[in-house]
Amino acid sequence: MDAILDPFKKTGSAPDIKTARPSREEAEAAVRTLIAWTGDDPAREGLLDTPKRVVKAYEEFYRGYDENAQEALARTFEDVGGYDDIVVVRNIPFYSHCEHHMVPFTGKAHIAYYPIEGVVGLSKLARVTDVFARRMQTQEHLTAQIADAIDEALQPRGVAVFLEAEHMCMSLRGVQKHGVSTITTQFKGVFRDDPNEQIRFLALVRGESA
Structure with missing residues (x-):
């Protein structure tokens, strides 16, 4: 991964993306790595779909990076x-x-x-x-x-x-x-x-x- 965000940009837009985001597949692989790191088995039945669920949840948790506050306030x-x-x-x-x-x-x-x-x-x-x-x-x-x-x-x-x-x-x-x-x-x-x-x-x- 060679992507970093600048969260301190002082505008209503999302922070500057200095390089591209990882792919969804790379994000899911990272979740599997964390599951294994905790000591559990990412291949067991209850965890098979967890990486997909986590990435989908993160899209909601962090959707603000794709949104612009100034657009929300544009109409008065x-x-x-x-x-x-x-x-x-x-x-x-x-x-x-x-x-x-x-x-x-x-x-x-x-x-x-x-x-x-x-x-x-x-x-x-x-x-x-x-x-x-x-x-x-x-x-x-x-x-x-x-x-x-x-x-x-x-x-x-x-x-x-x-x-x-x-x-x-x-x-x-x-x-x-x-x-x-x-x-x-x-x-x-x-x-x-x-x-x-x-x-x-x-x-x-x-x-x-x-």
Whole structure:
């Protein structure tokens, strides 16, 4: 395999592919190697089709590499009756995979922005979250990518992103601490410049009046 990806490209598109991906057959062979490495027999009946299933599952887990966040945010709506106050979408479920151990982390995203000339469909904010979550990630990088993509596409007065997640690399291995959550935030524009806007956003995330 002579292919590597650049996961830190700061655009809404998938990371640069510097050389070609391995073939499906090569990916399935790699799974068989891992099965044998664990001490099991990849030729036994219950594992015969496992390499195909794993590769198919990986296509879903990591489909974000083939998707573009800017395309998801391309269509906006300007006929909003002059609305220019905060837009908040809470409790967007997501799952991703830790780039250090390739095990899942799951949680919820809360996203807000202040529109200038128009708004984007609410489902598109969930879509953008998935585009970046369906890649190998760190939570910190995922948070920044979501905020950067929204800021680049909509050019709003401000963007706020709040992610809370549980990491299986911490609960299933290593220190094995279950129920521990990690919180990351990213603020741009008025949210970065005005602490009161951050307080308002966090209050809305918690379901309090702002």
